[in-house]
Amino acid sequence: MLNPPLDDEICQKARMSRDPRFDGKFFTAVRTTGIYCRTICPVFPPKEENVSYFSTAIAAATAGYRPCLRCRPDSAPGSPAWKGVSTTLERAIKLIDEGALQEGNLQALSERLGISDRYLRDVFKKHLGTSPKTYALYQQCLFAKQLLHQTKLPITQVALASGFSSIRRFNDCFVSQLNLTPSQMRKSSATQSNSLQLKLYYRPPYDSSFILNFYSTRRINKLEWGDQNSYGRTFEWLGTVGSFTAKHIRDKNRFDVSVELSDVKQLKPIINNIRRLLDLDVDMSLVEYDLQQNFKDQFPIKSGIRLPGIWSMFEAGIRAILGQQISVVAARNLVTTLVETLGQSIGENTLFPTPKSINESDLSFLKIPNSRKQTLKNLASHYLEHFNPNDAEQWLKLKGIGPWTINYAKMRGLSDPDIFLGGDLGIKKAIGNADYNFLPEQASPWRSYLTFQLWSQL
Structure with a gap:
């Protein structure tokens, strides 16, 4: 169902507080100036009799208002107003x-x-x-x-x-x-460059230490890089090759992202995918409220735990296959060997191997059973032969791929918010250590966040 209509009194309190947790949840339009703003706009707040409230930026624009040049509504975290309506x-x-x-x-x-x-x-x-x-x-x-x-x-x-x-x-x-x-x-002089600097905002809470540490423990040399405040990697998107580095600016509730591309035409979907990897658009306060309501008697919910994504479903599937029933360190070593051997070099770094490169290799350099090598080749062949290879449910037809692999790939390759990895060894350990007794279905539609809450306890 659609979100309830905006309550003017609540909106007034929210905009006067300039609390960043409301940023992007609604927009304030000023009738006397014809401008609409974010709730965190630094200008002196207008009188209440001169404002109207809109749940989305496009609703304000459709009503004839133009975006503020100070607070830049285009930079606001994605409004969840349409989420769940259909x-x-x-x-x-x-x-x-x-x-x-x-x-x-x-x-x-x-x-x-x-x-x-x-x-x-x-x-x-x-x-x-x-x-x-x-x-x-x-x-x-x-x-x-x-x-x-x-x-x-x-x-x-x-x-x-x-x-x-x-x-x-x-x-x-x-x-x-x-x-x-x-x-x-335009505020600055233009220059020809394929290197871009962008600011990507989110709505707090955001536990950057968790997500960046999660990436760090699984980081593949020359494919990914980072430290306690940043994460970056190479990528390919519909023929466009590039890399990005996202640096967390904690006191500004944003990541400063530098992007290098071979072609700027695919920039918008690439930025959207970076936002997905860092999980910048979820309404964390809503997720945590739901989890607290259902699991507060089982364990405390850690605030700001988000879903670190993987660049593509194909990469997520390959990494999931290599990670079946082994430790994180062992899986990382296998992926590193795969990338070093079959990845295409771009400067000092390397792209993740393509379906074609994996399908054409005998994978003899990987110290894994032949059956698992064949599973890798099966997935690669599937991507070469199908129009919509990201439909993970079709992967079940491939020998060697089961529900855990599919669910892991969907959770990290698509950032599906409603996946519970009950068969994962880490999840079993977290539940067993604390003797939890609950039904994962209680967390729906946020079971992926429950999965990461449990992982965070290991």
Whole structure:
């Protein structure tokens, strides 16, 4: 069901407090200026009789307001207002954010969702008050606004990185959607560079020590790097090769991310995937409230424990296969050997091996049973032969892949929030050590967070 209507009195208290925990949950529009702001906007708060509240940025824009240049609503953590209203809507928004309407049309998107384009338009109109295409264009413009503020990319490059095929179309959409021109956004001189610096915000609480330590204990040399305050890695995305480093800025509730790309056209979905890896968009206070309600008598819930992702489902599947029934250290050593042997070098670093490279190798360098080598090749072959290889349920047809492998890959490769790894040796140990007695189903739809809560106790 849809979130309840905003309560003006509660919104007033929240915006006056400037508490970052409300950032992105709603937006304040000022009728006298025609601007909408985040709850943490540094300007002097307007009088209550002059403001209106909107649950999403696009709702404020549809009502005729333009984004504030001080607090930059495009940088706010993702609003959860649409979460849970419809599985179809959630999938549609995810695909649109990945560029589905930049590379295809509404009919193709509807077919992927298994519905009619008319029904999809009705769902967007009902829950977001706008059409899918308008939503997509607005998100493109907000992302472009972020690039104009935070980078020195030339406007032509910003247009391409935001999914526009021409400068004219970019300028027209920017003005129509934001009531501003790109040149009004630009604060610094432009320069040609494939290295970008962006600020990615989240809503606290966020236990960065846990997530960065989790990455550190599984870090693969030359594929990944980091320290107690940062995480980085190489990646490939639809032919675009690059790397990123995300540095945690604790007192600002954000990560400062430097990205290097061979082509900026895929920047937006790449940034979305970095956000997923760091789990920046979940409403942690809601998750923790639900877990506390169900498990407070079993064990204390550690605040800010999030889901560290893996770059792709394929990589998550390969790492899960190599990690079956062995320790974290042993699994890391196997993955390291695989990357060193089959990964493509980019400068001093290395990309994760492709399905083709694994499928064509005899994998003789891996000290594992032949049956497990064949399982790796089975998954690689599956990715080469299928249109939608990320449908993990189809993996069950592959010899050597069972529910644990699939669930681990979905939890970290897709960041599925509702996976409980009851068969995992670490989870069994955590439950056995404390003699817990509970039903994991009580944690739904946040069972993945329960899994990581238990892992955090080891």
